[in-house]
Structures are given as C-alpha cells and as structure tokens.
Amino acid sequence: MAPDMSCWPSDSEWASLNETVSGRLMKTVPVASVCYTSEPAYNPETCQSVRSNWTTWPFHSADPASVGDPSLDNACSPIYANGTSVSGNPNAGKQGCSLGSYPPYIINATSTKDVQAGVRFAKKWNLRMNIKNTGHGGKRRIWTHHMKDIQYHEKFMPQSCPSNRTHMAATLGAGVQDGELYAAMAKHDAISVGGENNDVGVVGWATGGGHGLATGVYGMGADNVIEAVIVTANGDIMTVNACQNEDIFWAIRGGGGGTFGVITSVTVNAYKMPSFTMTGIEMSPTNGTFAKDWYKLLARLHRDFPRLQNAGTHGYYTMTGAPMAFSLSLFQYNTANDTSEAILKPLLEILEAANATATFTTRKIRQSSWYDFMKNVPLFGSTGKTHGTRASRFIPERAVQDPELLARTLEAIAAPSPDLPTDKGVTNPSISGTMTGSKISVDNALNPAWREAIVHVITGQSWDDTLSDDLAAKAVHDMTYKRGYALRQLAPDTGAYVNEANPNEPDWQWSFWGPNYPRLQAIKQKYDPDGLFWCLHCVGSEAWTEMKNGTLCPII
Secondary structure, three states: OOOOOOOOHHHHHOOOOOHHOOOOOOOOOHHHHOOOOOOOOHHHHHHHHHHHOOOOOOHOOOOOOOOOOOOHHHOOOOOOOOOOOOOOOOEEEEEEOOOOOOOEEEEOOOOOOHHHHHHHHHHHHHHEEEEEOOOEEEEEEEEEEOOOEEEEEEEEOOOOOOOOOOEEEEEEEEEEEHHHHHHHHHHOOEEEOOOOOOOOEHHEEEEEEEEOOOOHHOOOOHHHHHEEEOOOOOOEEEEEOOOEOOOHHHOOOOOOOHHHEEEEEEEEOOEEOOEEEEEEEEEEEOOOHHHHHHHHHHHHHHHHHHHHOOOOOEEEEEOOOOOEEEEEEEEEEEEHHHHHHHHHHHHHHHHHHHHEEEEEEEEEEEEOOOHHHHHOOOOOEEEOOOEEEEEEEEEHHHOOOOOHHHHHHHHHOOOOOOOOOOOOOOOOOOOEEEHHHHOOOOOOOOOOHHEEEEEEEEEEEOOOOOOOOHHHHHHHHHHHHHHHHHHHOOOOOOOOHHHHHOOOOOOOOOOOHHHHHHHHHHHHHOOOOOOEEOOOOOOOHEEEEEOOOOOEEEEE
16 A cells, blocks of 8 residues: 555554654654755754765664665655765756655554554554564564563563573564663673674664674574564554463564564563673785685684684674675673683684685683773664675585585685676675574574574675666575585585575575474464565565555555
C-alpha cells in the first residue's frame, strides 16, 4: 500500500494515531532536505552541518529516518551549492529530494504501549512495518532509539522459570547501543557482550546473531539473550524466555528480532569484568614478493587459527591490496602474560620463518579491565558516502587445512575487477575476517555454521555516485557470482552471517539459517501469518515481492 492509493488511511486516521501515541507520530522529512532550495526545510547553515556529519554513524542513528546507506538514502542526499551530492552525483540537485525508500510516517516510540498502538494501527490498515534503532542494518516504521533504560540485576530470574535459575544480567530498552551498555555495566564491574562498534543497537545486533570482541569467550549475542518483551503482529505484549513462549524465544535469538514482532526490551547475561590483552600484528610483503606467495603465507596463518581459538584467543583481521597489507588483532581474557606469549609463539614463528616473503611488527596492550581498553578506542566507523557490495562465507576448519585452495580463493576474491575503472571512487576489493564466533552449542535459531566457523570472511568493493549504473550493476554481479562463488566453492555447505551479508545472496534461506529455516518459517506463520513485519531476505519475505514504487504485493 502507498499514500496515493484510495485505501491509504485518511489524515484524520493518522491524527487519531498521533493522539494515541501522545504526539509522537512524525511525518518523515529527509534530514538532507535542508540542502534543497525547493524544500520547505531549506537552510544552508544546517545543510553544512548535515554534510559535515553525513559520514558518521551517530548522525544517522539520531535521525528517525536516515539509515546511513547511500543506496537507501540516495533519494535525498546532501548536496553542495553546485548540486553535486557528497557521494559524487553531479545531478543530485536537479533530481531533487524525495522520500525514496523512507517510510512516510514514523512513530518515535518511548514505551511498549507506543509500539503496541503502532502495530495495531498497521494491522488494521494492512500496512507493512519495520523497526529502526540505529539504522545499522529499516513502509511504516517504529523508531525505538529513545528506549534507553538499562537495569542491572545481580540475580535475575526469568518469568515462570525455576527459582534456582538466576543470572547476573542487564535488562535493556530497545534503543540501547553498545557503548551505552558497556559504560553502564562497567559501573558494576561487569561486562555484557556487544559489537565492535559503539553505535550499534544491541537488540538488532543480538537477534541477528551478534559477534564482537568478547563473543568468542562469552558466547554470541543471540546466545546471551535470556528474556525479551515483544509486541507481536496482533498487538499482544509477550514476555518470552526458555520457560514460556519458548518457540518465539528460540526464533528471535538468531532468526532476527524484527521479523517476529517489535522487541521493546531484552535481558542479557552479564559477567564479572575480565582483564584484557590485545596483540596487534601488522604485516606487509617484502619487495619483489609475488601475490601467490603472499596469499600462501596468509593461508598458512589461517591453519594456525583453530589452535589459537581452542586456546581462548580470538580476533579480527583485514587485508588490502594493492598495496598488499595484513592487519591482525587478537584478544585474550584473564590470561597471564607468560601464557599469552606461549599461545602466540607458534604464530609468530610462522611469520619469522617467512621473512623472505613478508615483514611484520607486533604491539601488545594489557589492561586490568576490558572496559579500560574499550572506552579509549574510537569505535564508531564511517558510512554514508560510498555505495558498496560484499560477499561473505563461514570458513570451517576443514577449509583452512587446505592452504593451496584457501590461498587461491583469497587471491581470487582480492583481485581488482577488470570491468571497473580505477577512479569513480572505486576501491580495490578488501577482505576482513571475523574470528570471534562461539563454538559452544546453544539451542537457538543461530545458523549452526557459526559453531564450526574458524573465520567469517567478507570481501567488499565500494564506489561513489560518479560510477555509471551499468558499471555498478557489473560490480554487484561480479561480487555475487564470481567472488561470492569462489567463497561458496571453498565452503559449500556453510553459509553467511545475515547481519553482514550480500543482499543478493543466492539460496539465502539456507545461507543465513541453514537447517533452522523451516522451523523459523513455521514460527513466522504462527505469529505473523499476514506478513505485517517485512524486510528483504528476512524469514518469510519470500511470500512478498517489492514493486518499483516500493509497495509490497503478496506472491500468489
């Protein structure tokens, strides 16, 4: 349904909803509309501020509509006085500002009752809904960003559970972000798991799976949810945990929270604050090193990653080229210095023996408190200026034990595309690796491939608006069916992480959820048979098709 349809709710109906939610219904105004002389909100000074902050995540998180993705914000990007957008489109000013993929109305929810009213209204008028907290990942929308309550529990007992089943825990409103969680828990000398970006919303991160600096040791985000309050598609408010409403509780822990309802709060495990050691390794090839030798060395390093993880050492890496470079960050918790060095020694010996191929440097940071490290690290990242595409795959131990195949795969996915120019904001493909998955099996909807993965590999490509649509389409095709194909050949039976996946991922149901998908689909049908909650490649989304004007139609 769209606003130009006769069945769209009347102005008086929207006014009635606004009254129900105490004036918190907002008609969407794109934040960059202040840059366009044709828009009522035009303001050159405010436009300058928008342009200056457009590439920062906190800016987009604080706006009810913007999501920080140029592909979704592109109908109204901030522009310079000459009409060129910040992402390089010289015709943006002429094209003007429109809603594009933004929803026409947004509820600035501050309570569960606000959410309930919005859901019931959408149900009555057959409107599809989605949910935004930060926009790291949302058409009518509920914005939960201001639901910021955090309550620490020394002994939390989930509803209807035995009295001896208590947890050190924290109950979080749906708008709480990682940095806020970390700071609140530190006041109690405690830690709860979250992502590596302080701006990410905890609920969306955890319900999709959730990896971060501490998840290799304390479990994935989905593993750590012990209770949630959710508003379902018929407007019911449900408390879900392992002892009541167990099916939807299973589903939201890894199956995506916004698919089955609107989560207004979650309760997550907390742990005593650990000490923390980070070892950073920076590596570059020596002069004259061939690419094949470089990637063979990287493959040999991957063979040692299972040993590191079994010893409680996890981390992240990035590799770029050209020029070729490799950066590895390894994390250890409650580990004595001599133990830390003994664990890392075999890895460093591999690098020392390869001195004809690469040079490397190391640095170590030791903190008595994990939070002492986190509060001093600027972990917000950047966004908003370039378009991009990616391919990803869970790589199991059996794949890293074949260094020849792994080296060929890494070289293939890192090679520049011959179809793309070297300007137009086009970067060489980059590769990142996530080695913070938890091997501990938990009964939830998380893709089981996480438990076997030594690393989740992502390769990405970016460009700006000066690249033609035809070439951008070639970049997407190349990433999906060449680089993505190479990764799928390396690990054909695994999958990819739904929160960081290619939106064009083939066989996405298996790739994102593996054997859990049929059960997830059945739970979706039970609680949301009409598809009120929809997002691309979320559980049950194959029942709908999105038209060019943004409306959704059921597939009959």
